[in-house]
Amino acid sequence: MAILQEIKHLLLKELLLEKRQKYSFIGILLYVVSTVFVCYLSFKIITDVQTWNALFWIILLFSSVSAVTKSFVSEKPETQLYLYTITSPESIILSKLIYNAGMMIVLSMLCFGIYSLFLGNIAVDIPLFTISIILGGVGLSSLFTMISAIASKADNSSVLMAILGFPIILPFLITIIKLSTNAIVGADWSESYQYIGVLLLLNLIVVTLSYILFPYLWKE
Numbered sequence: 001m002a003i004l005q006e007i008k009h010l011l012l013k014e015l016l017l018e019k020r021q022k023y024s025f026i027g028i029l030l031y032v033v034s035t036v037f038v039c040y041l042s043f044k045i046i047t048d049v050q051t052w053n054a055l056f057w058i059i060l061l062f063s064s065v066s067a068v069t070k071s072f073v074s075e076k077p078e079t080q081l082y083l084y085t086i087t088s089p090e091s092i093i094l095s096k097l098i099y100n101a102g103m104m105i106v107l108s109m110l111c112f113g114i115y116s117l118f119l120g121n122i123a124v125d126i127p128l129f130t131i132s133i134i135l136g137g138v139g140l141s142s143l144f145t146m147i148s149a150i151a152s153k154a155d156n157s158s159v160l161m162a163i164l165g166f167p168i169i170l171p172f173l174i175t176i177i178k179l180s181t182n183a184i185v186g187a188d189w190s191e192s193y194q195y196i197g198v199l200l201l202l203n204l205i206v207v208t209l210s211y212i213l214f215p216y217l218w219k220e
Helices: 002-020 022-043 049-068 077-086 089-119 126-151 157-185 193-219
Strands: none
Touching: 002 089, 022 049, 022 089, 049 089, 049 126, 049 157, 089 126, 089 193, 126 157, 126 193, 157 193
């Protein structure tokens, strides 16, 4: 019960900071709008499934980098030291994962709406595509939260995040693109169960590893 109370207060802290720094989320949303608008000026409308799908996830990938990686990198050492004295590392990492997952789901849905508005929506199976967006948003947020925690303990954190992020995110992106492609073409759900299972497993592995390894990283 103690850890639940700590997570609750840490989530409230994150929400309060986000409310005070509205420009952060609005800036990311502006990046999404401007990127989609540039794509609209270039393509007008996209009918090819692979191009439409790949472009959507590229935009969402870079948006998630901007939204999530600030979790630990932007925090001052004094703030981290203060949190170290009043709460457990498990509560900190779980609160970060929950908050970033929620933010990424919201951002992903907004990105899908803006993308569909400008470039059209060619997805046949909307429920399955929505599942892919949710799983993708949670997965991207979890991965980049973990990477941000590691990079924050080193110099040149932005460079380290790029080095660590690419090989970790690649198998996840391959799976999520295959799942969303099935949703776009309207494939039978039986063809997508394996991809949903893999994404759920990857998300579970990342969260578990973050929970286990973060306390050792936090002590440094």
